[in-house]
Amino acid sequence: MEPRGEVFVLGLVLSIVVLVISVLISVWARRLTRNLGDYYVAGRSIGAINNGLAMVSLALSLTTFIGLTALIIEGVYIAVAVYASFTAAFIGLMILAAPYLRRHKSFTTMAFISERYDSKTLRYISVVVMMVVSVLYLAGNLKGIGIVFYFLLGVPEVVGIVVGGLVVTLYVTLGGMYGVTYNQTFQTIVLLFCLMLPVAMILRALGTAGWFFPPLGYGDLVPEMIEFVPHYFWAMLEHPITYIAIFLGSFFGIIGLPHFVMRFFTVRDAKEARWSTVLCVFLVGLVNTTVYATGFAAVYFMQTTAGVELTPAAYDYMVFILVEALAGEGWLALAVAGSVAAGLSTVSGLLMIMGAGLIHDLYGELKPEVDDEKKLKLSYLAMFLVGVFVILFSLNPPEFILKAIMWAFGIAAAGLGVPIVLGIWWKRTNKYGVGVGMVVGSLIGFAGWIMIDYMGMNPVDIPFPFFNTYLYGPMGWIKVTVLAVCFSFILTVVVSWLTPPPPENLQRQVDVMHGWPDYDEKRYNGKGLPIAVIVISVFLLWFMTTLYDVFPK
Amino acid sequence: MKDYKLEIWATLICFILVAFIGGFFSSFVVILNEVFFYQVPTPEGLVDFYGETMFVIKEHLTVMGFPLHYFLLVMFSWIGVTIIGAIWCFIMDGIEERQRA
Structure with a gap:
């Protein structure tokens, strides 16, 4: 795919406007930052609407905009x-x-894992897991910004990675969590308008009846889509454990991804945390379904328009190609600005958590005598250095953005999601169980990524005793998530059961987290949950080995 | 203890519903449906059952032009989970008020 061939002035101007506003918001937000609590969790003063909007922009990265559209085009x-x-x-x-x-x-x-289980060792381990998943997640998103710059200006992707990376590093360093939050809210609003409106224009140009509501406005294109790509709505003939792996990775991965979880530390109270999530899921669903429409419209456009021949590598640009061809340059400029906003918001959240992890959770624990003022100054420095490191790492990003992010979800689910969930819902969980579970679980996920994605090994050839035979199929690699999460659950529960229970002050934390003013030993301490967790985990591991002859290898 | 049980049951039921319609739905409707109810467990069997396209839907099962399973997957994983989440929030708001009292 070639770039447009000339500088797209309007798109460039709007992108620069988005970048400048982001920096200005951070400069303004810096006034609100007076101490470490303000810098990391915005003084726990964020409301439900603000937090919900900020979470939307975290969730809707450039992977959604670019990567998902490309995957849908490929059927x-x-x-x-x-x-x-x-x-x-x-x-x-x-x-x-x-x-x-x-x-x-x-x-x-x-900090939650360390305090809930009273273990500094677990804090250090979780910092390492956090850094791995954050870098995997970040590299793909910075590559996306590079793609936008390449299309706009014809400059190498590396320029976009460096420029976009520096801008986001600047505003995260300057504004801390206040800056990140207000920026993410701004970027969500930009993103919603800049995605929904151009897609509506595309659907109108294609003649669909419900173009004004993109999530469903393309329904009358379905017969043509089926004619062009018969397997469009046909699920890949994969073992159902593939879908269960996706479920485990996404449901427990999102709990384990620290930049999502950190948003809940910034809100005023638990009620605001709850309702901000409801708002977030509604808007995320709205945008995701709009992106499905973009993918389908792209196929329809490619099949019905003479002279359109694109290689799979060009599918990453399909959003822009469609908007330019069917809606015009004004709408294209909006889509470009929306893409830049989507990339910046996710990167900023990740940088924030990486900086906080290094200073608050690592340096702060190693040097507890350092006062908050010095930690705050070091936080600015750490945030900047992390930003530079990530830019350097992203110069050689993973080939497939979405795949890297799915690995990050799997590792986060086993390494951080499991200890968080069990720490909230089962008092008996102790540091020994969590230590074994999170180390083994995250190592399984990380080893899988290294061997399959990084070294390019065939999943069925990697040395996972017994289970590697069952990692077959087009999406076979994703089954590693089942191994990682299930082993993490099983080991955490079994080892916790075989070792002494945590002291009462740690068990008391569970009642406090659930809002109870008093302590009752019987609450969240039954045998039902751990037994169910073990049974389900063992069942899933067994299920993975079944139906071997049914599905294609 | 009454509110504790309410919290546990509301959470369990809502989580199972969300997991099913968001996580397993396409698996159940698209694959397991074929494997277990129509006894067409192999790719070759699917070709025989649905014709050369291997397109696993039935023509009359469409909503707004979409194949039924696709429509339900998209709608349930979006509107469905939003509603379930809101219901859970109302229940937890009530429990929280009583805890404070």
């Missing part, structure tokens, strides 16, 4: 299933974790 029905699960996962996050984490009053996921 990968499972991509829709992935995003359906990802949308629903926000409610899973709310039901299992969000309000309870808010009541715990930690600054970060890592």
